[in-house]
Amino acid sequence: MMKIREFKNSIEFKNDGQLSLFFLGTGGAFSKKYFQNNALIIKGNSHILIDCGTLCPLAFSFFNSDITQVRNFLLTHNHADHIGGMEEIALVNMYGTKQVPNILITDEFKKILWNESLKGGLKIKGENSAKPTMSFDDYFHQIKPKKIKKSPRPFYEAEIGDINLKIFRTKHIFTDKNNWKNSYYSIGVLIDNKIIYTGDSQADKELIEWLTSEFNIECIFHDCQFGHNAVHTDYEELLKILTPDLRKKTYLCHYSDNADQQKDRVMQDGFAGCVTRGVYYDCEQADSSKLL
Numbered sequence: 623m624m625k626i627r628e629f630k631n632s633i634e635f636k637n638d639g640q641l642s643l644f645f646l647g648t649g650g651a652f653s654k655k656y657f658q659n660n661a662l663i664i665k666g667n668s669h670i671l672i673d674c675g676t677l678c679p680l681a682f683s684f685f686n687s688d689i690t691q692v693r694n695f696l697l698t699h700n701h702a703d704h705i706g707g708m709e710e711i712a713l714v715n716m717y718g719t720k721q722v723p724n725i726l727i728t729d730e731f732k733k734i735l736w737n738e739s740l741k742g743g744l745k746i747k748g749e750n751s752a753k754p755t756m757s758f759d760d761y762f763h764q765i766k767p768k769k770i771k772k773s774p775r776p777f778y779e780a781e782i783g784d785i786n787l788k789i790f791r792t793k794h795i796f797t798d799k800n801n802w803k804n805s806y807y808s809i810g811v812l813i814d815n816k817i818i819y820t821g822d823s824q825a826d827k828e829l830i831e832w833l834t835s836e837f838n839i840e841c842i843f844h845d846c847q848f849g850h851n852a853v854h855t856d857y858e859e860l861l862k863i864l865t866p867d868l869r870k871k872t873y874l875c876h877y878s879d880n881a882d883q884q885k886d887r888v889m890q891d892g893f894a895g896c897v898t899r900g901v902y903y904d905c906e907q908a909d910s911s912k913l914l
Contacts, residue, residue: 624841624873624894627902633687634902639666639784641814641905643843646681648875648897650847650854651703656899657681658703659876661843662692663813668783670694670726672811672819676706685900690719694765694782696726698821699794699808700739708735709743712761726765726780726787731807732758774832788812790833792823794853817905818842822876825859830868839871840905843897846874848884857884866892873897 624643633644642664647657658675671678671692682689689711697705715721727735736758747756758764767778767789779788794808810821810829815837818830823845833839847854854876864872874881874888875897885896897903 624903624905626898627904629685629900629902631686633662633682633685633691634664635662635669635691636667637664641665641785641817643813643817643819643903644901645875645897645899645903646678646685647675648877648899650876650878651701653877653879655879656877656881657684659845660704661819663785665814666784668694668785670696670782670785670787672696672821673698673704674707674711675703677703678707679710681899690714692723693721694724694726695762696787696789696811697731697735698792698810699731699806700734701822704822705735705739709740712740712744716761722761722763724765724782725762726767726782726789728767728778728789731809732764734807774828786814788815790829792821792829793826794822794824812837814905816840818844820844820855822853823855824853825855825863827863830863834868839868841894841903842868842872843875844872845876847876847878848880849878861891869893873903 644662646660646662648659649656657677660673660675660678662669662671674695679689711723715723744761745756747754765780767780770777770779775791777788777790789809789811792808792810793805796805808822810823811819812833813819816839818833818839844860845855846857846860848857850856869892871894873894877896881896888896
């Protein structure tokens with residue numbers, strides 16, 4: 623279980639060294655109540671924001687904070703509720719802070735993100751310039767993760783200050799349920815070898831079994847929809863793939879606006895609960911990873 627700590631005044635970008643997650647939002651793509659499922663990881667003097675959707679800058683303002691304080695980003699896939707705020711990030715840093723934010727991103731997703739989403743609004747600088755046509759590298763600094771060998775699907779690792787991050791492919795949108803290789807590019811994150819953040823994913827028993835067998839997992843933040851959904855994990859499917867012991871460690875997120883009606887059942891079924899936006903989830907367990 624994670625220790626839940628209340629928010630005070632404004633969002634912390636530093637702490638005493640414990641690993642913490644602060645959810646700016648917990649809702650799905652169409653949520654009007656919970657903002658979007660974007661989360662800030664903090665540890666010591668280090669931080670990184672997982673996803674920056676269309677509502678993320680507003681969410682920072684809601685918590686009396688400025689999104690320009692975020693210097694490190696990790697984007698899980700190309701949907702607007704996860705990358706829709708990045709055009710604003712690019713422009714406010716270029717013309718406001720005059721700083722270049724970091725993005726932890728593979729070469730594969732870098733091309734997808736720029737060519738299929740950001741290029742349309744950022745390619746032309748729009749002023750007299752020696753370089754009127756812009757590229758990804760004019761706005762962002764790429765931190766390229768290192769590929770880990772001997773894993774059942776693409777698995778990459780990087781350090782952001784004191785935070786260890788391993789990213790893995792997920793089954794979000796695909797044409798063949800039995801083959802993740804046909805999936806639309808999407809990733810989840812293993813944080814400090816003990817927290818699984820699934821990102822957007824359908825039920826993926828194989829992935830959960832692999833991660834929990836290789837690492838001493840303390841907590842899972844899992845995508846969940848209450849009702850059938852073709853591209854997210856249905857609650858009933860989650861009940862089938864998670865053992866009672868894993869449910870105790872699992873918080874549900876990326877849910878729709880009907881989640882309030884399901885919270886009692888979630889607790890009765892043995893889950894840790896639904897993620898609450900605007901609080902800190904603090905991890906106090908000592909690092910105890912197993913190495914691949």
